[in-house]
Each structure stands twice: as structure tokens, then as C-alpha cells.
Amino acid sequence: MGDCDSHQAQLKPVDEALAFLLDQVKPITQHKTLALDESLGRVLAAPVKSQVDVPPWDNSAMDGFAVNSNDLQSDEVRLRVAQRIPAGSVGTFLEPGTAARIFTGAPVPENADAVVIQEVCRIDGEEVVIMESPAIGANIRKAGEDILQGEEILLAGIKLDAQHLGLAASVGVAELSVFRRLKVAVFSSGDELVMPGEELKAGQIYNSNQFTLSGMLQRLGCEVIQLGIVEDTFEATCDALSRAAEEADLVLASGGVSVGEEDHVKPAVERLGSLELWKIASRPGKPLAFGYIGETPFMGAPGNPVSLFVTFSLFARPFILRMQGLSGEVRPKPVAVIAGFEKDATDKRQEYARGRLELNGQGQAVVKLYPNRSSGVLSSxxxxxxxxxxPPLTAIKPGDPVDFIPYNELMT
Known part of the structure; x- marks a missing residue:
């Protein structure tokens, strides 16, 4: 086997690497109680049970007239309108031979067993003429038909969105038990980096990775501990890793994870703890490092900005979601689309190419690729x-089916 083949054999396939990472996760367990309006985006730590039946009583599903079916024995019936029940009011016992004007959401009066929609009724003075008889139970929402008191309505481990908060509120729950925010320490490695706003000197570039990392972490609801730029020395890298591990639940670094003389992150992690994973059969983002600094997990991504973005999306994001206590599937879900490009079968690594999904003239979803595949082109x-x-070793022609991972699967 040649050197290139031997090197390629050392690369761990993407699915195996991700499965390994998720198997390493130890979710946080500390939780706190928050008001509903403070809980958006947090992970639920304890299941929620309903305090009431929903609806709490039989109520009208339509605007119309509450009736008793015994009074509807012919095709066209006249009934005296004896009461009016808007939402928020409670009617009285429905006397035989009468109807109650009722509105959506209002409690159905005792002795009524159907609601006639107003579209098949005609008002004539103090009477309503019913031209179409409903079935028993028509247009009535029964008490508890949606939720029963004591029923579990939200499961622990879900990320709380607006609809979850609304459901909790609908059953009288004002506070939720949620996991605390995950603390993630981040730093960038490289003497060539300077912060935006500073003057660029020869050989320097602006530190975009800090803002990409912090932004993606904030979108996931993490508490970011920013350690800034770490100089390219073994001692400084060890110091930054040690400080980060003391403060955070997870340490993320960009740059310094390759094998160059100025790449100190990998040997520093090995000195302070252990390196469990390195080099993935992925393009971009081959040199992904994972290990531990003491007991604190560490993940190191390449310094190239596109590699960082892809590595975080595919590997760090699922790991973080699982650490946050999220249950269920955390890996991004691809959708099947049509290729609007051509690719040969020579690449042995699985590539995650920057693509734009568009609809063609037939309404089909077609993905086109950015023409420059360099991992340094952040504009892509x-x-x-x-x-x-x-996929590796796979030729693709225009019109072939391909998988596509939309950004909304990578950023929430």
C-alpha cells in the first residue's frame, strides 16, 4: 500500500466519527426553574403535566345556536331564543323548545346536545328558524377531548419553542424546570490573527473564527466564555486549555490542530489529558481533534474558516445538543434534491460542499455549488x-439525486 493510501486508511469515516462523539457525551444535569417567558430555547429538564382538562368544559366550536335534538323533529323548526352566551359567559339550563345564541368558545348550556351553525339559521324576531338539523354532538368540543388533567404534555429533553410555551400556559403551568446553559470556552490559535478594528500588518488576517464560533454557540443557547487569540507557543496553548477546562463544560479551539511546527493544540491536549479522535474522512475539515483536558471534553477545529463552519455544524453541534440534555435525533437531517452540477469519482473523502438550493422551471429543488471550493473562502x-x-468515490452528474442539508438544520 502506498503512503497516500496508508494515510487515507487512518481517516475515520464521518458516520463513525459522529457516532463515537455522541457516545462520549455526558449531559449536564444541573437545572433551574424559570418563568415561561424566560424559557424559550432552553432544554426541558422535567416533564410537564396538565393541571386542567382542555377544554375545561363542553364548548361551542362555531358561532350559532345551542339546541336539544329532541326539539328538532322536522325539516324546519322555530325555537324561541331564550339566552345569549358569548365566550367568557356561562349560560343557564336550556329549557325545552328554546335555543341559546352561542359564540365560539362559549360553554354549552346544560341540556343542549348540539350547536347549529348560524349559516343554516334565520332570525325571525325573537325566534330562530333552523333549516338544517345537526347530528347529536355536532359542533361541540367535549371537555378534556384535547388534554386530560394529569396528562403528560411535554417530555423532558425537548428544546422549548414558542408552541411548547403556549401549550404549558394553556394548562395553567407558569414555570418550567430547564437545564442550565452549557458553558463553552472558545479561543483562536494563531500569531497571524488580529481583531477587527485593528490595523492589519504584513502577514496578518482578521480573526473571523471567533465570531463564527461565538455566533453559532449563542444560536444554540450556550454561555460563551471567550478567551480570545492565543499565541502560537506550546506554553501559551497549555495555559489557555487549562484555564478553559476549569471554567467550562466544553472547550472549543480553532486552528493549531494540524501537524505543523506551529500547531500546538494537539500536543498540548495530549500533555494535559488525552486525544481520542483525530482526522476525519471529511472535506473540508479533516483535522478534527477530540479529547479531554482532565475530565472536560475538548474539540479542536481547523483554522480555515469554511472548515471551521462545516466541522462545527456536523460534529460540534450534535455533541453540544446532546450535552445540553436534548433527547431524540441531534444529527442534521438531509433532504433529497437534484444535482445541478457535475463531480468525478476520485475523491476518497466525503465532501460537504457549499450549495444553494433553488427551484427550476419545473418546480424541482436543484442544488448548485459555489465555484470556488477552497476552505478559505468564507463568502461561499x-x-x-x-x-x-x-459521497466518496462517487461520480455525480446533473439531474442525479443528492442529499442536501439546509442551514436551518445546522443552526438551531
Whole structure:
């Protein structure tokens, strides 16, 4: 076997690497109680049970007239309108031979067993003429038909969205038990980096990775501990890793994870703890490092900005979601689309190419690729709206089916 083949054999396939990472996760367990309006985006730590039946009583599903079916024995019936029941009011016992004007959401009066919609009724003075008889139970929402008191309505481990908060509120729950925010320490490695706003000197570039990382972590609801730029020395890298591990639940670094003389992150992690995973059969983002600094998990991504974005999306994001206590599937879900490009079968690594999904003239979803595939072209990430999954050793022609991971699967 040649050197290139031997090197390629050391790369761990993407699915195996991700499965390994998720198997390493130890979710946080500390939780706190928050008011509903403070709980959006948090992970629920304890299940929620309903305090009431929903609806709490039989109520009208339509505007119309509450009636007793015994009074509807012919095709056209006249009934005296004896009461009016808007939402928020409670009617009285429905006397035989009468109807109650009722509105959506109002409690159905005792002795009524149907609601006639107003479209098949005609008002004539103090009477209503019913031209179409309803079935028993028509247009009545029964008490508890949606939720029963004591029923579990929200499961622990879900990420709380607006609809979850609304459901909790609908059953009288004012506070929720949620996991605390995950603390993630981040730093960038490289003497060539300077912060935006500073003057660039020869050989320097602006530190975009800090803002990409922090932004993606904030979108996931993490508490970010920013350690800034760490100089390219072994001692400084060890110091930054040690401080980060003391403060955070997870340490993320960009840059310094390759094998160059100025790449100190990998040997520093090995000195302070252990390196469990390195090099993935992925393009971009091959040199992904995972290990521990003491007991604190560490993940190191390449310094190239596109590699960082893809590595975080595919590996760090699922790991973080699981650490946050999220249950269920955490890996991004691709959708099947049509290729609007051509690719040969020579690449041995699985590529995640920056792609833009568009509809063609036939209404089909077609993905096109950014023409420059360099992992240093951050503008391509802004141009794209997702990642096209290009399997290894697979030729692709225009019109072939391909998997595509939209950004909305990578950023929430």
C-alpha cells in the first residue's frame, strides 16, 4: 500500500466519527426553574403535566345556536331564543323548545346536545328558524377531548419553542424546570490573527473564527466564555486549555490542530489529558481533534474558516445538543434534491460542499455549488443556503439525486 493510501486508511469515516462523539457525551444535569417567558430555547429538564382538562368544559366550536335534538323533529323548526352566551359567559339550563345564541368558545348550556351553525339559521324576531338539523354532538368540543388533567404534555429533553410555551400556559403551568446553559470556552490559535478594528500588518488576517464560533454557540443557547487569540507557543496553548477546562463544560479551539511546527493544540491536549479522535474522512475539515483536558471534553477545529463552519455544524453541534440534555435525533437531517452540477469519482473523502438550493422551471429543488471550493473562502458560506453531501468515490452528474442539508438544520 502506498503512503497516500496508508494515510487515507487512518481517516475515520464521518458516520463513525459522529457516532463515537455522541457516545462520549455526558449531559449536564444541573437545572433551574424559570418563568415561561424566560424559557424559550432552553432544554426541558422535567416533564410537564396538565393541571386542567382542555377544554375545561363542553364548548361551542362555531358561532350559532345551542339546541336539544329532541326539539328538532322536522325539516324546519322555530325555537324561541331564550339566552345569549358569548365566550367568557356561562349560560343557564336550556329549557325545552328554546335555543341559546352561542359564540365560539362559549360553554354549552346544560341540556343542549348540539350547536347549529348560524349559516343554516334565520332570525325571525325573537325566534330562530333552523333549516338544517345537526347530528347529536355536532359542533361541540367535549371537555378534556384535547388534554386530560394529569396528562403528560411535554417530555423532558425537548428544546422549548414558542408552541411548547403556549401549550404549558394553556394548562395553567407558569414555570418550567430547564437545564442550565452549557458553558463553552472558545479561543483562536494563531500569531497571524488580529481583531477587527485593528490595523492589519504584513502577514496578518482578521480573526473571523471567533465570531463564527461565538455566533453559532449563542444560536444554540450556550454561555460563551471567550478567551480570545492565543499565541502560537506550546506554553501559551497549555495555559489557555487549562484555564478553559476549569471554567467550562466544553472547550472549543480553532486552528493549531494540524501537524505543523506551529500547531500546538494537539500536543498540548495530549500533555494535559488525552486525544481520542483525530482526522476525519471529511472535506473540508479533516483535522478534527477530540479529547479531554482532565475530565472536560475538548474539540479542536481547523483554522480555515469554511472548515471551521462545516466541522462545527456536523460534529460540534450534535455533541453540544446532546450535552445540553436534548433527547431524540441531534444529527442534521438531509433532504433529497437534484444535482445541478457535475463531480468525478476520485475523491476518497466525503465532501460537504457549499450549495444553494433553488427551484427550476419545473418546480424541482436543484442544488448548485459555489465555484470556488477552497476552505478559505468564507463568502461561499454566505452565498450558500446549505451543504450538499457528496459521497466518496462517487461520480455525480446533473439531474442525479443528492442529499442536501439546509442551514436551518445546522443552526438551531
Amino acid at each position: 458560506v454566505v452565498w450558500a443556503n446549505g451543504l450538499a453531501v457528496l
